[in-house]
Amino acid sequence: MGAERPTTIRRLDVTALRIEWGDGLCVAVPLDVLRQHCPCAYCKGEQVFGTTVMLPLQQFAPGMNELVALEPVGNYGIRARWADGHDTGIYTWQMLRTIAESVARDDTSVAR
Numbered sequence: 001m002g003a004e005r006p007t008t009i010r011r012l013d014v015t016a017l018r019i020e021w022g023d024g025l026c027v028a029v030p031l032d033v034l035r036q037h038c039p040c041a042y043c044k045g046e047q048v049f050g051t052t053v054m055l056p057l058q059q060f061a062p063g064m065n066e067l068v069a070l071e072p073v074g075n076y077g078i079r080a081r082w083a084d085g086h087d088t089g090i091y092t093w094q095m096l097r098t099i100a101e102s103v104a105r106d107d108t109s110v111a112r
C-alpha cells in the first residue's frame with residue numbers, strides 16, 4: 001500500500017514544514033521531529049533481524065534541526081539536507097505520512 005504523495009510541502013517558518021495531502025490532512029511538522037525520524041542507517045541504527053541496533057548516541061550539532069533543502073528522490077520521496085551537513089536521510093511519502101499522522105495525534109493545535 002503506497003502512501004499518497006503530498007500535494008504541498010512548504011516551509012511554515014524556520015522551525016516547521018507544512019505538509020498537505022489530497023485527502024485533506026494538513027500538518028505542521030516541526031523540523032526537529034523530522035530530524036529525529038531521519039531514516040538513514042546512521043541515525044536509525046541498523047535493522048538486524050527486525051531489531052534496531054543503535055549506533056552511538058547522536059550528539060546535538062549546530063544546525064542539525066535546520067533544513068537547508070528538500071530534494072525529490074525519484075517519485076517516492078524526498079532527501080532532506082540539514083545545516084549540519086547531514087543529507088543521507090531519504091523520507092519516503094509513506095514515512096512523511098506516518099510522521100505527520102503522529103504529529104497530528106500529539107498536537108491538538110495542528111491546523112486542519
Ligand SMILES: [Zn+2]
Pocket residue numbers: 038039040041042043044086088089
Ligand atoms: Zn540520518
